[in-house]
Amino acid sequence: MKLGILINEGPYQHQASDTALQFVKSAIKKGHEIYRVFFYNDGVNNATRFATPPQDDRNITKEWSALAIEHNIDMVVCVAAAQRRGILDKGEAERNGKDSDNIEEGFRISGLGQLVEAGIQADRLITFGD
Amino acid sequence: MKLGILINEGPYQHQASDTALQFVKSAIKKGHEIYRVFFYNDGVNNATRFATPPQDDRNITKEWSALAIEHNIDMVVCVAAAQRRGILDKGEAERNGKDSDNIEEGFRISGLGQLVEAGIQADRLITFGD
Amino acid sequence: MSMLHTVNKSPFENSSISSCLAMCTNDSSVLFIEDGVISVMKSTKFSDLIMDSLSKYKIYALKPDLEARGLSLDNVIDGVEIVGYDEFVDLTTEHDSVQSWL
Amino acid sequence: MSMLHTVNKSPFENSSISSCLAMCTNDSSVLFIEDGVISVMKSTKFSDLIMDSLSKYKIYALKPDLEARGLSLDNVIDGVEIVGYDEFVDLTTEHDSVQSWL
Amino acid sequence: MGEEAIIKKFMYVNRKSPYGTIYALESLEVVLISAAFDQDVSLTFTDDGVYQLMKNQKTEGIGMKNFSSTYSALGDYEIKKIYIDKESLEERGLSISDLQELVWEDEDEDYAEKSSINLVSRDELSEIMNQQDIVMSF
Amino acid sequence: MGEEAIIKKFMYVNRKSPYGTIYALESLEVVLISAAFDQDVSLTFTDDGVYQLMKNQKTEGIGMKNFSSTYSALGDYEIKKIYIDKESLEERGLSISDLQELVWEDEDEDYAEKSSINLVSRDELSEIMNQQDIVMSF
Numbered sequence: 003m004k005l006g007i008l009i010n011e012g013p014y015q016h017q018a019s020d021t022a023l024q025f026v027k028s029a030i031k032k033g034h035e036i037y038r039v040f041f042y043n044d045g046v047n048n049a050t051r052f053a054t055p056p057q058d059d060r061n062i063t064k065e066w067s068a069l070a071i072e073h074n075i076d077m078v079v080c081v082a083a084a085q086r087r088g089i090l091d092k093g094e095a096e097r098n099g100k101d102s103d104n105i106e107e108g109f110r111i112s113g114l115g116q117l118v119e120a121g122i123q124a125d126r127l128i129t130f131g132d
Numbered sequence: 133m134k135l136g137i138l139i140n141e142g143p144y145q146h147q148a149s150d151t152a153l154q155f156v157k158s159a160i161k162k163g164h165e166i167y168r169v170f171f172y173n174d175g176v177n178n179a180t181r182f183a184t185p186p187q188d189d190r191n192i193t194k195e196w197s198a199l200a201i202e203h204n205i206d207m208v209v210c211v212a213a214a215q216r217r218g219i220l221d222k223g224e225a226e227r228n229g230k231d232s233d234n235i236e237e238g239f240r241i242s243g244l245g246q247l248v249e250a251g252i253q254a255d256r257l258i259t260f261g262d
Numbered sequence: 263m264s265m266l267h268t269v270n271k272s273p274f275e276n277s278s279i280s281s282c283l284a285m286c287t288n289d290s291s292v293l294f295i296e297d298g299v300i301s302v303m304k305s306t307k308f309s310d311l312i313m314d315s316l317s318k319y320k321i322y323a324l325k326p327d328l329e330a331r332g333l334s335l336d337n338v339i340d341g342v343e344i345v346g347y348d349e350f351v352d353l354t355t356e357h358d359s360v361q362s363w364l
Numbered sequence: 365m366s367m368l369h370t371v372n373k374s375p376f377e378n379s380s381i382s383s384c385l386a387m388c389t390n391d392s393s394v395l396f397i398e399d400g401v402i403s404v405m406k407s408t409k410f411s412d413l414i415m416d417s418l419s420k421y422k423i424y425a426l427k428p429d430l431e432a433r434g435l436s437l438d439n440v441i442d443g444v445e446i447v448g449y450d451e452f453v454d455l456t457t458e459h460d461s462v463q464s465w466l
Numbered sequence: 467m468g469e470e471a472i473i474k475k476f477m478y479v480n481r482k483s484p485y486g487t488i489y490a491l492e493s494l495e496v497v498l499i500s501a502a503f504d505q506d507v508s509l510t511f512t513d514d515g516v517y518q519l520m521k522n523q524k525t526e527g528i529g530m531k532n533f534s535s536t537y538s539a540l541g542d543y544e545i546k547k548i549y550i551d552k553e554s555l556e557e558r559g560l561s562i563s564d565l566q567e568l569v570w571e572d573e574d575e576d577y578a579e580k581s582s583i584n585l586v587s588r589d590e591l592s593e594i595m596n597q598q599d600i601v602m603s604f
Numbered sequence: 605m606g607e608e609a610i611i612k613k614f615m616y617v618n619r620k621s622p623y624g625t626i627y628a629l630e631s632l633e634v635v636l637i638s639a640a641f642d643q644d645v646s647l648t649f650t651d652d653g654v655y656q657l658m659k660n661q662k663t664e665g666i667g668m669k670n671f672s673s674t675y676s677a678l679g680d681y682e683i684k685k686i687y688i689d690k691e692s693l694e695e696r697g698l699s700i701s702d703l704q705e706l707v708w709e710d711e712d713e714d715y716a717e718k719s720s721i722n723l724v725s726r727d728e729l730s731e732i733m734n735q736q737d738i739v740m741s742f
Contacts, residue, residue, distance in 0.1 A: 003457045008602070010466070010489075012142070014216050015174045017372075017398045017624050020667055024428070028449040034457070043492055043604075044145045047177065052218030054228045059669045063218075082495060086144050088182030088193075088234065098184045102232030104218065114499040121600040122472050122503065126456050129464040129602060132625075133355045138740070140364070140627075147270075147296045147486050150529055154326070158347040164355070173630055173742075189531045212633065244637040251738040252610050252641065256354050259362040259740060265734055272483055272514050274557065275379055281619065281651050285730045297486030300514070305559025326527025330485045332520030332534070337559075346527075361617070361739040365596055374621055374652050376695065383481065383513050387592045399624030402652070407697025428665025432623045434658030434672070439697075448665075463479070463601040 004037040005029055006124030008117065010131030012047030013062035014055070019048050022130040023065055030073055037124040038076045039066070040117045041109070043131070046084040049077075051106035063106050070108035077109045078116045134167040135159055136254030138247065140261030142177030143192035144185070149178050152260040153195055160203055167254040168206045169196070170247045171239070173261070176214040179207075181236035193236050200238035207239045208246045264289040266357035270296040270364065273308045278363040283315055285361075291320040293345070293353055299327045302342045309339060316341045324350060366391040368459035372398035372466065375410045380465040385417055387463075393422040395447070395455055401429045404444045411441060418443045426452060474599040475506045480515035481603060484534070485525065490518045491533050493604035498536075501543035508547035508598075509540070510591065516554050519565040534566070541570030546582040553588050612737040613644045618653035619741060622672070623663065628656045629671050631742035636674075639681035646685035646736075647678070648729065654692050657703040672704070679708030684720040691726050 007026060011018040026036055041048055048063055055061050070077045079089060085098070091111045095103040105111065121127045137156060141148040156166055171178055178193055185191050200207045209219060215228070221241045225233040235241065251257045267290060273279045279301055282292060292315070294301050301308055302323040315321060322343045328335060335344060345353070354360055369392060375381045381403055384394060394417070396403050403410055404425040417423060424445045430437060437446060447455070456462055478497050484490040500507050511519060518537070525532040540548070548568055555561060568582040586594070595601060616635050622628040638645055649657060656675070663670040678686070686706055693699060706720040724732070733739060 005456070010604075012174060012177075012217070015626050017666070017668075021372075021398060024449045024667060025452055029453045032450060032453055034453065042496075043488060044142060044174070047142075047217065050218035052220050052225075052230050052232075052234060054215045054218075054230075056212075056215075059216075060667055082186075083492065085184045085186075086189075087142070087177065088180035088184075090182050095182075100182050100184075102234070104182060104232070104234060114496055115502065117496060118476075118500045118503050118505070121476060121602070122474055122505065126462055127600050127602070128456055128462050129466065131464065131466040135354070140742075144488050146488075147528070147530075151270075151296060154347045154529060155350055159351045162348060162351055164351065172634075173626060190529055213630065244634055245640065247634060248614075248638045248641050248643070251614060251740070252612055252643065256360055257738050257740070258354055258360050259364065261362065261364040263734055263736075265739075270486070272486070274514055275482070277377055277379075277651075284726045285733055287730055287734050290734075297483045297514070300483065300517070300558075303559060307557045309559070327485075329524040329526075330528045330530065330532075331483060331517055332523040332564075334522070359737055359739060361733070362741055364619075364741055365598075367596055367601075372624070374624070376652055377620070379513075386588050387595055389592055389596050392596075399621045399652070402621065402655070402696075405697060409695045411697070429623075431662040431664075432666045432668065432670075433621060433655055434661040434702075436660070461599055461601055463595070464603055466481075466603055 003125040004035045004123065006037050006120035006127040007039040008127060008129040009039065009041050009045040009048060010043040010129065012044040016132045018130040018132060019062050026069065036075045038078055038116065038120040040120055041079045042083050042117065044087065046079045046087050046089045049079045049089050049106055049109040050104050052104045067106045067108040079109050079111045080114055081111050082114065084111055133255040134165045134253065136167050136250035136257040137169040138257060138259040139169065139171050139175040139178065140173040140259065142174040146262045148260040148262060149192050156199065166205045168208055168246065168250040170250055171209045172213050172247065174217065176209045176217050176219045179209045179219050179236055179239040180234050182234045197236045197238040209239050209241045210244055211241050212244065214241055263358040266353050266360045267292045268362045269294050269298040269301065272297040272300045274300065282363040286319050291322065291353060291357060293322040293350065295324045296327055299323045299331065299333060302338050303333055304337045304339050312339050322353065365460040368455050368462045369394045370464045371396050371400040371403065374399040374402045376402065384465040388421050393424065393455060393459060395424040395452065397426045398429055401425045401433065401435060404440050405435055406439045406441050414441050424455065473504065473506055475597060476500060476600045477508045477510060477595060477598040479510045479512065479601060479603040480518055481513040483514040483517040485528060485530055489604040494533065494536055497545065498543060501545055507545050508549060509545065510549045512551035512554050512591065516550060516558065516560065521564060521566055537566055537568060540568060541582055546570040548582045549584050549586050549591055549594060551588060551591055552585050611642065611644055613735060614638060614738045615646045615648060615733060615736040617648045617650065617739060617741040618656055619651040621652040621655040623666060623668055627742040632671065632674055634740065635683065636681060639683055645683050646687060647683065648687045650689035650692050650729065654688060654696065654698060659702060659704055675704055675706060678706060679720055684708040686720045687722050687724050687729055687732060689726060689729055690723050
């Protein structure tokens with residue numbers, strides 16, 4: 003089946019992103035296709051490459067990034083939610099006059115339409131949040 | 133009186149930082165001294181200068197920054213919480229091998245001891261969170 | 263010593279209001295802020311709890327949070343004091359310490 | 365149509381469990397994850413609610429979340445099915461839709 | 467393979483009070499975008515979500531943007547199935563008259579204004595929810 | 605003016621289950637730092653916070669760090685006033701034997717191990733909380 007994933011909380015503060023990671027890993031193992039992972043609300047904070055968690059702890063952003071690259075998963079960060087919270091890709095940084103971007107490899111910034119589209123195209127949409 | 137403020141949630145997702153801002157403005161108006169504002173947990177996300185909220189909405193980070201500069205308020209972002217969540221000043225960016233920092237003017241990164249010290253030195257400590 | 267307790271969650275969603283009230287003593291005050299202001303409205307499932315508490319503690323609610331949610335000040339339970347941010351600051355300094363029920 | 369409901373909050377803290385159960389129908393299943401797994405333990409204030417619900421809906425709890433919190437699998441209410449992430453995926457695809465009670 | 471027109475039933479479930487958290491606002495943003503996709507969209511207000519539709523919201527004091535007037539634009543976006551949980555209103559001592567009126571204009575009847583609001587019991591809501599393809603809860 | 609030694613009563617109140625949110629972990633980090641400041645520190649576990657001290661936590665499955673063993677170091681940091689709300693345990697069908705034992709070593713009695721845990725009623729806890737100068741709740 004094609005699965006769409008919606009993540010509404012940032013990393014570490016809530017378990018949402020951890021649970022979603024485990025869910026997506028299991029889904030891939032079982033042969034399902036991840037149509038898209040969409041990051042909304044504080045979920046956009048999962049995409050920052052500036053994070054450096056303690057060495058004995060997990061790095062949630064890196065885990066998403068590695069998974070997406072290995073399995074060619076489309077990971078979309080909502081542009082409006084990202085602007086509010088300071089997550090930028092190169093284009094967004096230029097448009098908003100910021101001196102750098104901070105998005106990790108494997109994530110892309112796009113509009114909320116991508117979430118609705120995931121709802122339409124995927125067979126199931128599962129939300130992880132607070 | 134000397135007041136210490138602890139903020140445990142990021143901007144926009146929860147009202148905590150907004151309420152704290154209004155509280156601090158009132159306290160200053162009434163002649164109290166803000167000993168320190170300490171940002172912990174997701175509260176560290178208040179410090180990113182990369183945010184660009186919609187023009188008809190408030191910019192919480194800029195409001196804190198302006199208030200701190202005008203009234204010479206010590207605004208401290210917890211280093212451990214900031215590392216987890218990708219908030220960096222110049223020194224932290226260099227130490228962690230990141231290509232840019234993203235902290236707004238008026239905020240500084242320091243240790244958790246600054247929170248305990250605020251508890252000791254201030255006459256009251258008030259927490260704003262989820 | 264006197265303590266100011268703040269509650270910022272809706273009583274319909276979160277149980278912090280009962281945890282808070284269980285810890286209050288005679289010289290405690292409770293201030294409802296943010297979504298917590300829902301607690302002080304008349305004719306809700308929780309109105310009786312607030313009315314019972316009024317005989318024991320001083321209860322306050324933050325006016326700007328009531329107004330934001332369209333909650334009419336006329337429908338606030340009698341005896342609950344409606345305050346602004348300035349009075350929030352006063353309550354903080356008039357009590358010996360502050361406990362936020364998050 | 366059949367629906368999978370997920371609940372991720374402790375019943376002691378948050379009321380989402382009762383909102384969820386009020387919306388369940390005969391072909392609904394409820395999966396408790398994260399702090400929600402507290403709901404399925406024996407001898408708590410909420411055990412009766414779960415036992416009543418078991419006659420109406422299928423109820424599941426995520427094993428890794430039980431284990432993380434030190435909640436003994438032996439103390440899970442009889443009839444609640446303990447599952448892993450793989451079965452969470454299966455539940456998602458076996459039901460027609462998923463509703464997360466956040 | 468040509469473009470197939472998939473039409474799914476989307477329900478957005480609003481369960482939180484506005485302003486204390488951003489969910490009400492960012493949920494509304496998804497709903498407005500979804501209008502562009504020609505899907506079968508409905509909105510449910512239940513639990514504290516019913517407060518999102520309260521009349522007379524005034525946010526100057528808290529320094530936040532008042533977005534409550536945006537709900538009245540839903541009809542213009544062809545979003546005209548709004549379900550309000552009767553029991554949630556009652557528990558809160560509220561009646562439908564405390565909430566905004568939401569309407570849409572019926573082209574087929576000379577643009578007559580019709581109410582978008584359906585006051586439903588939990589049993590009715592449960593049945594409607596169960597028929598959805600996609601439920602997003604904020 | 606010279607350095608005055610201010611000693612305040614600090615109470616850290618833990619009310620949340622571990623792992624679902626970060627509050628338990630980041631609260632513990634503050635507590636450990638606070639040990640360096642020679643203050644009068646106590647910890648309270650109430651509501652779902654009592655789950656923080658559960659024995660046999662195993663986090664491999666959720667992919668998160670198991671920090672439960674850190675609580676046993678509190679005694680070494682001279683943090684030896686731990687209050688556990690009896691009613692919170694009872695509502696959850698738990699007894700004190702489900703929780704970790706927390707001890708400290710009494711230098712004055714030949715490093716005898718003593719329990720740091722005080723099982724208290726809500727009335728007792730309320731009284732103790734009311735004597736604090738600083739209460740931080742996570």
